[in-house]
Amino acid sequence: MANLFESQLLGGTVPLKNRIVMPPMTRTRTSEGELPTDGDIPNGMMATYYGQRAGAGLIISEVNDVDQSSHGYARIPGIHSEAQMRGWRLVTDEVHRRGGTMFMQLWHVGRLAHSSILPHGQAPVGVTAERAEGSEVFAHGPDGRLRFMPVETPRPLSTDEVSAMVDTFAKAAANARKVGFDGVELHAANGYLIEQFMNSVLNTRTDRYGGSMDNRTRFLMDIVDAVVAEFGPGRVGVRLSPFGKYGSMPADPLVEDTFLYVVEQLGRRGVAYIHLLYELLPEGNMETGVFKPRYLDHALLAKARALFPGAFIWCGGFNDRARAQDALDTGLVDLIAFGRPYIANPDLVERLKNGWPLAVADRSAYYTRNGEVGYTDFPTYRSVTLDAAAS
Template sequence: MINLFDSFMLGGSVQLKNRIVMAPMTRTRASEGDVPNDLMATYYAQRASGGLLVTEATDVAPSSNGYALTPGIYTEAQRAGWRKVTEQVHRAAGTIFLQLWHVGRMAHPSLMPDGQAPLGVSDERAEATVFAHGPDGRLGHVPAGAPRALHTHEIAELVTTFAQACAHARDAGFDGVEIHGANEYLFDQFMNSVLNTRTDRYGGGSVANRTRFLMEVVEAAVRELGPGRVGVRLSPFGTFNAMPTDPLAVETLIHVAEQLGRRGVAYLHLVYELMPEGNMETAEFKASHIDHAVLAEVRTKFSGAIIWCGGFNGRDSTQRALDTGLVDLIAFGRPYIANPDLAERLRHGWPLVEADPSVYYTRRGEGGYTDFPVYSTPDDDARAA
């Protein structure tokens, strides 16, 4: 029987000490210039007992920035900041992948170069909010801007941009990268058969066209980093960020799984969390689990590891998911916010702390970020007295 605390060889080249994954979570803590900082290095190092840490979504270019205070990887200052993070994580014997994203239409002109329109699969605007500068110049949740559809030649340029980001990630000391293809950001916008109304080779008329952009980026990433160091995250049934329900979601998922397997992708990270009305700070979170028959088909098509993320908050539910034999690793998001020692708490059955949602995206220094303590037993407290 697979145990949550068994070691795991990821992609044939990355050894994980257990099957616990820290899911990517935007925390809006980057410094001016979207530069990772010492506080972020402390945050990730505190959580290095997990088998794999996946960073918050990171911008590959100025045009990919949809949320203020999120980090980038495209400037030397940003890369230097990330080196601090990877050095501390590795010093704590951790393994860390950098999540790369482009938000597409989920952006606002105040965050775009020269105030330009966001870039999307089409010119259809998302009926959703982003964290950006409002009319008064203050940061807050504002409606996403009206996008401009990417020209065909610009998509090829973005493939090169992602390849460069992979090289930058390697130079910053990361063990690999995760391509963010979930949650209605740019890759997801292309893959959605309702939203993608393009008529070029990336158009929505066929599943091969809808997924072409993702596959081209994956191929470039694998060439840059090697087949065992690239993962992909998908949310095939998600409707977050005003994503229309896709009647071809299963067809697309199965196709993507097969194609990623052929391209040497180390893992497929599947997230099944639906977030209804409200912005990220106020929404109620609800977990939704994929039909096991669909997951079993994904398993037959994809030769790499499968990570399951969505609503896991304890050892029992996690172990039951592993016992299905359909997944290899379990990812935790919000439980990692207030439990930096989550792996140890799960191993020993220690209670978990639940963070107040008000601290998820605060910009208050270490408060609600690095000030959550590790669990202490009564014996620990007695020795400290």
């Protein structure tokens, strides 16, 4: 059986020094650009944060807007402006200097957005005009202050706009490659735009992006083809959350069939890994939502395993070595993602390997706008013990 601390060649191309993944975690620490078109910009503090955690086999960055229309949450970075590219270069240089490997996660939020943070106050866009009732995003209230706001009614994308969005993702991937990322992950989960297309209940389109299984998944597959062409096989991952309800996604009677079809198609396209995760409960938001593990049935995962030659990343509330190793021992997954433990434990791999206790971050530090506090100020276990010995 695979060992949590052994190396792996991801996608036959990218060497990983262990099987521990730091998954995407939005931390709202970006800087403001000088121009409206700059977007929210990565900075030196973010470079320090990711560099501190370069012991992970794979770091997947917080999610990035592929263009201005995909900006669903304030203080989320992007990869569509020169300023953002310069900021991300600081990050990749630091992670690589420390021997790490890093992919960038890309998204378009679709209908999960608010006009107050979109260009010229435009409406969100979506697969249809159906609003995500009950969902909230981090945007500007009537007084201009940032807070969680109900999403607004989207404008359906035209057929030509959907096709153009494929090129937008390809351009974002090209930008990620130029600034030193080792690969990209496409966010096709949690009720964002790509998953909006795949859901057979929400997607009521009658063009070539709606209706049949081929049509509903066409948007994702076209993006994958374009991004693989840009980065090469073995350097593209896809995040999926089958059965997820986040983003007010309706229950889909075809979800299992769609999942297995997507897995098979991704395997034919040179995708390096599929990232499976648990979800935020639908009534929650990033700051107040309740996290609960949500795992795929092992029988379904076994079917997916038989269809996909790449790796599976399992993300689901892992917070200790034993549970992670048990998951690997099933033979159904290849890499384990530790989310929240990475916030307070920059040296997480070392702590897990040596059986050292894990620090726990106060949840109030997750999404603050207080700079380094609760972000880059968590010490390593070795530094704490050395300080204790010196005193």
